[in-house]
Amino acid sequence: MEETAETPPKKESWIDFLKFALIAAAIVLPIRLYIAQPFIVSGASMVPTFENGNYLIVDEISYRFEEPKRGDVVIFRFPGEPKKFLIKRIAGLPNETVELENGAVRIKNEAHPDGFLWQQDARAPQSRPALQSITLKRDEYFVLGDNRDESADSRLWGPLKRTYIIGKPLIRLFPVTELKLFPGTWPTAAE
DSSP, X not given: OOOOOOOOOHHHHHHHHHHHHHHHHHXXXXXXXXXXXXXXXXXXXXXXXXXXXXXXXXXXXXXXXXXXXXXXXXEEEETTEEEEEEEXXXXXXXXXXXXXXXXXXXXXXXXXXXXXXXXXXXXOOOOSOOEEEEEOOTTEEEEEOSSGGGOOSHHHHOXXXXXXXXXXXXXXXESGGGOXXXXXXXXXXXX
């Protein structure tokens, strides 16, 4: 006697598919909305750290438990157009005074009332002279692009409020030859 496999009714197949889709959505959507999201670098403001077209995964959860630090690369909503996302590096922290003069960044804060020069990576040149001083409020950051001559940043549009910061780069996925965990991290220097 031959046994034949019965095909399940189509109704059960659709129900199984719907269950699978709902379970997948329940897992993926919270991760996408609250933990990590993709970001594609557009423009030259962070060259050579990040090139136009780099594909990043953004860590959206770390800054819920810790505050951004000087030197961190952050992805944020542009204050002048909140639907637009930008990527820059934090130079000034809340309650600090940031002074810029010909490429040098001097930071004044409670621990250093006379200020200290921010030891930046050699990748942050600036050929245009700039003289600026700004004191940040308790919820503001001063952000700069690594490619200062090509960057529209806090020098142009002012401090960045904490509420606009989305997260920091967790992984660079593309180009594959530059795959890296925590891309854009500079070695920390003593203040």
